[in-house]
Amino acid sequence: MGIDFDVFAGLKTDDLKAELAVMREDLMGRQTSYAEEMFELETAVNDLKKMEEKTTFVVTQLEQIAVLTTPPPKSGAEEASDALDRYFTDPVFLASTGLGAVGGVVVLSKPVIKLIGMVPKLGKATKLANSSKFLKVMKLGKGTLLLGAAIAIVELAVGMISSQEINKQLRKDKAELNRLTREADKEIGELSKATTQAKGLVTSLLKDAGLGDLAHGQAMESYVRMMNEAIGALSAQKAKVRMVRKMVMHGAMTAADIASITGVDETVVESVSQRVAVERALVSGKTVVEAARDSLLDDAQIIEIDKTVRARNEAIAGEPAESVAMLLDVPVSVVLSEGEENLPVLEPFWGHIEKAENLDAISEKVLISADALARLSAELQSKAALAAGDDPAAVGQAHGHSIEHVGEWAVEIADARTRIAILKRDAKLRKLEKTAVQLRMPLSIAA
Amino acid sequence: MSFFKDVGNFFSKEIPKFVTETVPSVFEKETYAPDLVEGRKEVERLKKAVEASRDRFFEEQAQLAKAQSRFENLTEQFANAGLSVDTSRFTVSPSLIKELSESQRTVRDIMQAYRTVTNVMSLGLTELIYIHADIKEERETLKRQIKILKGTRSRFDQGTDQLIRVRKAIEAETVRAVEALKAAGIEDSVSAVSELTAAEAQVAARQQMAARLLGIGTEISAITDLIGFSETELAAIHPILPEEETSPEAIDRLMTEEEKAILQEANG
Numbered sequence: 265m266g267i268d269f270d271v272f273a274g275l276k277t278d279d280l281k282a283e284l285a286v287m288r289e290d291l292m293g294r295q296t297s298y299a300e301e302m303f304e305l306e307t308a309v310n311d312l313k314k315m316e317e318k319t320t321f322v323v324t325q326l327e328q329i330a331v332l333t334t335p336p337p338k339s340g341a342e343e344a345s346d347a348l349d350r351y352f353t354d355p356v357f358l359a360s361t362g363l364g365a366v367g368g369v370v371v372l373s374k375p376v377i378k379l380i381g382m383v384p385k386l387g388k389a390t391k392l393a394n395s396s397k398f399l400k401v402m403k404l405g406k407g408t409l410l411l412g413a414a415i416a417i418v419e420l421a422v423g424m425i426s427s428q429e430i431n432k433q434l435r436k437d438k439a440e441l442n443r444l445t446r447e448a449d450k451e452i453g454e455l456s457k458a459t460t461q462a463k464g465l466v467t468s469l470l471k472d473a474g475l476g477d478l479a480h481g482q483a484m485e486s487y488v489r490m491m492n493e494a495i496g497a498l499s500a501q502k503a504k505v506r507m508v509r510k511m512v513m514h515g516a517m518t519a520a521d522i523a524s525i526t527g528v529d530e531t532v533v534e535s536v537s538q539r540v541a542v543e544r545a546l547v548s549g550k551t552v553v554e555a556a557r558d559s560l561l562d563d564a565q566i567i568e569i570d571k572t573v574r575a576r577n578e579a580i581a582g583e584p585a586e587s588v589a590m591l592l593d594v595p596v597s598v599v600l601s602e603g604e605e606n607l608p609v610l611e612p613f614w615g616h617i618e619k620a621e622n623l624d625a626i627s628e629k630v631l632i633s634a635d636a637l638a639r640l641s642a643e644l645q646s647k648a649a650l651a652a653g654d655d656p657a658a659v660g661q662a663h664g665h666s667i668e669h670v671g672e673w674a675v676e677i678a679d680a681r682t683r684i685a686i687l688k689r690d691a692k693l694r695k696l697e698k699t700a701v702q703l704r705m706p707l708s709i710a711a
Numbered sequence: 712m713s714f715f716k717d718v719g720n721f722f723s724k725e726i727p728k729f730v731t732e733t734v735p736s737v738f739e740k741e742t743y744a745p746d747l748v749e750g751r752k753e754v755e756r757l758k759k760a761v762e763a764s765r766d767r768f769f770e771e772q773a774q775l776a777k778a779q780s781r782f783e784n785l786t787e788q789f790a791n792a793g794l795s796v797d798t799s800r801f802t803v804s805p806s807l808i809k810e811l812s813e814s815q816r817t818v819r820d821i822m823q824a825y826r827t828v829t830n831v832m833s834l835g836l837t838e839l840i841y842i843h844a845d846i847k848e849e850r851e852t853l854k855r856q857i858k859i860l861k862g863t864r865s866r867f868d869q870g871t872d873q874l875i876r877v878r879k880a881i882e883a884e885t886v887r888a889v890e891a892l893k894a895a896g897i898e899d900s901v902s903a904v905s906e907l908t909a910a911e912a913q914v915a916a917r918q919q920m921a922a923r924l925l926g927i928g929t930e931i932s933a934i935t936d937l938i939g940f941s942e943t944e945l946a947a948i949h950p951i952l953p954e955e956e957t958s959p960e961a962i963d964r965l966m967t968e969e970e971k972a973i974l975q976e977a978n979g
Contacts, residue, residue, distance in 0.1 A: 310780065313901070321905040492908050499909035503916035510937060525923045
């Protein structure tokens with residue numbers, strides 16, 4: 265929208281000035297609404313970022329709990345394949361069905377489950393919020409500058425004495441004024457589109473959470489609190505189900521005892537037991553078909569369990585989480601947590617693993633494949649050789665690694681030595697194995 | 712052109728500008744007043760300087776807004792999360808709040824002033840000054856413009872300095888808040904509150920399970936193995952000595968009614 269100059273034609277000075285005053289008000293009004301719009305956009309984008317972080321975190325927790333229990337069973341060939349297809353890709357499915365298979369695990373309220381379904385939408389919003397166009401619009405407030413300039417021109421004209429002068433000045437600046445208003449309008453249009461989009465998304469998310477009736481600030485606070493509660497509840501569940509797994513793997517307790525100590529339903533213990541049995545079969549080298557035959561589960565369920573077992577093996581063997589996740593089609597958070605949770609389990613066996621002793625027996629105990637343990641063993645031996653001053657090229661060749669890869673270990677060794685020195689200085693080095701496991705280093709370095 | 716009737720033959724009154732600046736001519740006033748050339752140059756230079764100052768001011772405004780929202784995000788989320796973190800160190804000092812509101816007023820004032828002085832800046836109006844027929848008139852105009860431009864520039868610069876001061880203060884507060892987090896063993900990240908909520912819930916769940924195990928007389932070493940707490944951690948959570956852990960008082964303290972029933976049943 266440009267400025268319509270025809271209205272000025274033939275006007276007397278006072279009328280002209282009045283017209284200009286209106287135009288000035290209009291421009292200033294636009295400037296104010298631009299500033300307000302900017303503020304609203306910033307707020308909306310901030311809200312979206314907060315919401316996305318919370319929801320993504322909840323989904324991560326769900327994914328990590330899901331791999332501790334048995335995946336959903338078959339209830340019809342098509343349904344089952346659909347269900348398992350959605351196992352990791354559809355968080356709502358995971359929350360409502362995947363975990364529903366093990367009664368008592370899911371503690372999420374319906375609004376939270378609904379919100380979890382918003383993850384892709386939220387991801388899109390965050391992407392939008394971080395796009396260069398948005399950042400540019402939000403950073404400089406170009407529209408304000410353009411309008412400021414247009415207002416200055418009008419003010420200059422208002423201050424002139426005669427209609428003759430005013431017209432002369434406006435005629436000179438007509439093109440400039442029109443350009444400034446046009447550009448400002450374009451900026452405002454983009455900004456307002458972005459704001460509408462962002463605000464609409466925030467509103468619909470809050471409405472889905474059942475918070476649509478609250479004032480915005482309150483609704484946001486409730487949203488965050490709701491998600492924090494979900495995170496807390498899920499994390500507590502995760503700790504409990506992990507303990508169930510530990511106790512099941514230990515093998516000396518009854519399902520009822522485990523259930524009462526951990527405070528979960530016995531069905532959860534059964535589901536975990538079933539899964540552990542399948543994992544044991546898979547780790548010992550049985551095929552999916554064999555494992556399915558020995559258990560009451562169908563192939564699709566075993567394949568799903570197999571994925572996590574493989575992810576764990578690769579994580580322990582030291583493969584980067586992102587590539588493992590991509591290769592096996594499991595969430596990165598699962599690969600990461602499988603690595604983090606299972607490495608400490610190896611603490612009592614660390615010395616043996618380094619020397620590559622009894623790997624089969626250890627494998628059976630910790631449910632990590634002997635092959636993965638052998639690869640870990642090779643890494644520890646390489647690191648020990650490097651630490652002892654061996655040539656990086658020779659170390660690399662002996663274990664089939666590039667010099668660059670070995671070079672990274674050299675850096676890690678130097679870092680580990682510093683950390684150990686600090687621990688020793690502060691008299692905090694108590695358990696050698698624990699520190700060695702934490703640093704993923706051979707015992708000789710920690711000594 | 713019909714709508715600018717009033718303009719009429721005004722242009723004919725102007726002195727034609729057909730001679731270049733480099734060749735002084737008897738027709739040009741510059742020949743008699745070379746200071747005008749210098750003055751115009753000074754005005755042009757100052758206009759550029761004002762624009763640069765203005766852009767720095769806007770840039771700083773954005774920086775300040777960023778620093779402010781970072782601090783608010785950091786503190787607000789911890790203050791409302793109901794965690795065991797001491798949030799008293801996250802409160803902003805009253806003097807900083809005062810400085811912040813003062814800086815906001817400065818921004819408003821400067822914007823207001825800027826609008827009234829932009830008429831001497833390069834907004835397609837630059838030729839305006841060249842149409843002064845009179846040497847004295849142009850000289851005065853130039854003098855006035857230089858004064859206004861200098862004033863505007865220094866206002867922008869002072870405003871920028873003020874904003875920088877406030878931003879530095881906020882950033883210092885942010886560093887203090889981050890250090891307070893670090894002292895509490897918390898990493899400063901967008902998901903810090905989520906991580907912490909998760910960690911505290913897990914510890915609480917493990918404490919609960921440890922307490923139950925203690926309650927049914929499990930050996931301390933077995934508990935530390937299973938739960939992953941060290942003996943000192945375990946003792947710190949529930950300072951129960953092994954000999955009294957199966958006392959009725961301990962069981963009463965540690966177990967729910969349901970669990971007590973289960974235990975009773977188990978003991979026959």
